[in-house]
Amino acid sequence: DAMVIQNPRYQVTQFGKPVTLSCSQTLNHNVMYWYQQKSSQAPKLLFHYYDKDFNNEADTPDNFQSRRPNTSFCFLDIRSPGLGDAAMYLCATSRVKLGEQYFGPGTRLTVT
Amino acid sequence: DQQVKQNSPSLSVQEGRISILNCDYTNSMFDYFLWYKKYPAEGPTFLISISSIKDKNEDGRFTVFLNKSAKHLSLHIVPSQPGDSAVYFCAASERGTYKYIFGTGTRLKVLA
Numbered sequence: 001d002a003m004v005i006q007n008p009r010y011q012v013t014q015f016g017k018p019v020t021l022s023c024s025q026t027l028n029h030n031v032m033y034w035y036q037q038k039s040s041q042a043p044k045l046l047f048h049y050y051d052k053d054f055n056n057e058a059d060t061p062d063n064f065q066s067r068r069p070n071t072s073f074c075f076l077d078i079r080s081p082g083l084g085d086a087a088m089y090l091c092a093t094s095r096v097k098l099g100e101q102y103f104g105p106g107t108r109l110t111v112t
Numbered sequence: 113d114q115q116v117k118q119n120s121p122s123l124s125v126q127e128g129r130i131s132i133l134n135c136d137y138t139n140s141m142f143d144y145f146l147w148y149k150k151y152p153a154e155g156p157t158f159l160i161s162i163s164s165i166k167d168k169n170e171d172g173r174f175t176v177f178l179n180k181s182a183k184h185l186s187l188h189i190v191p192s193q194p195g196d197s198a199v200y201f202c203a204a205s206e207r208g209t210y211k212y213i214f215g216t217g218t219r220l221k222v223l224a
Contacts, residue, residue, distance in 0.1 A: 042213075044214075050210070098205055100158045100161070102158070103148075103156045105153060106155055
């Protein structure tokens with residue numbers, strides 16, 4: 001089945017230690033998104049790629065970066081995680097901008 | 113400032129009865145609305161959408177109603193089934209933008 005895969009599902013990192021979360025898709029969608037969701041809060045868009053065109057939300061911290069080496073893969077890099085970065089990170093794809101979004105299961109990040 | 117609000121964090125409904133989930137928004141430029149359903153340990157999945165040119169959209173047991181003057185939309189599930197127990201997110205997009213703004217979700221529990 002075509003799907004959005006996120007690895008790992010659970011990630012524990014130390015305060016200040018860089019961490020990378022990965023997302024892959026078999027849907028061949030043009031758009032890939034990264035959301036951050038903290039407990040009992042709404043998913044918050046961090047950035048998205050339309051093909052190779054990167055779009056950063058204005059309030060996304062500089063600590064967060066992303067790479068999309070090809071259509072299938074997208075990475076979220078957190079350069080120096082703080083305790084406040086502990087959250088669920090959701091990857092999503094859509095065929096076109098503002099199309100129906102398909103979400104991966106998420107990676108729960110813990111910062112110790 | 114939360115532009116999309118789901119004021120009921122949880123809702124319990126008896127199996128076979130109607131579930132009504134509500135969502136309010138503040139941005140009059142929103143013109144496309146979606147509902148997502150999320151099971152534990154899974155990503156959100158698309159359920160139903162509505163454009164601002166309509167006031168109702170129906171898909172099987174699921175109906176979304178949009179009241180633009182009140183900036184309110186609701187999701188009706190009839191009849192409710194235990195498998196509908198999940199967290200439901202409302203999301204909205206603004207004309208000319210590329211992104212969805214999500215609400216904080218409502219946890220629905222359908223009692224057998």
